[in-house]
Amino acid sequence: MDFKAAILCVATLLLLATSLVYGVKFLRKQNYLLGLEWLVVTLSTSNLLVYLLSQAQLPYRISYFCDAFSRAFGIPVIATAGLMAVTHRYAPSKALDIVFFAASIASTAFLVSADVMAKPLPYFYLVMWTAFSVYLAYFAYRLKRVGENGHALGVIVALVAGQAIASIYDFYRIPGDEEQVIFFTLALTTWSYMLAQLYYAYGALERVEAV
Numbered sequence: 001m002d003f004k005a006a007i008l009c010v011a012t013l014l015l016l017a018t019s020l021v022y023g024v025k026f027l028r029k030q031n032y033l034l035g036l037e038w039l040v041v042t043l044s045t046s047n048l049l050v051y052l053l054s055q056a057q058l059p060y061r062i063s064y065f066c067d068a069f070s071r072a073f074g075i076p077v078i079a080t081a082g083l084m085a086v087t088h089r090y091a092p093s094k095a096l097d098i099v100f101f102a103a104s105i106a107s108t109a110f111l112v113s114a115d116v117m118a119k120p121l122p123y124f125y126l127v128m129w130t131a132f133s134v135y136l137a138y139f140a141y142r143l144k145r146v147g148e149n150g151h152a153l154g155v156i157v158a159l160v161a162g163q164a165i166a167s168i169y170d171f172y173r174i175p176g177d178e179e180q181v182i183f184f185t186l187a188l189t190t191w192s193y194m195l196a197q198l199y200y201a202y203g204a205l206e207r208v209e210a211v
Helices: 003-028 032-054 057-087 094-113 121-145 149-168 181-210
Strands: none
Touching: 003 032, 003 181, 032 057, 032 094, 032 181, 057 094, 057 121, 057 181, 094 121, 121 149, 121 181, 149 181
């Protein structure tokens, strides 16, 4: 394993650990939308790590599907709904949580298998992530409005970094990075930061809203 591949494995482990730790923490807060979506990322990265170490195709396919799920619906739709618990006091029932995930799984299966979606799919991912970024801007505004300036800045950093990754994911290759090792190292590190930052920002707004 060369140095770049080793760094990619470290970034994968970082996201695996971050998504697992904060996914469990969200479950303890009884926010099942955020908790389970974070654990989907754990499933994706654990299988990605197995693939990187073994080149086995089944873990790759599982990771690919989970990545598509999170980019298309898990983060833009499910995570937004979960974060709305502290911005809009949105509290869906457990049955509706199940509907969110079932509909997203079915929709993802269509996206990755339908030939008609092959060309527009990268643009769909970008549109969905951009919509999530708009919500994050509002989330940061809510934090700033209640005096949580540090967390507001942290969310803006996550927004900008995440949007940058989403914007170049399928559209641009870093020169000299033909296998996209550098890009995915940056992407995994960005997502790891975002998942952790959103947990702490959520907690800050939750405490304020509880007063």
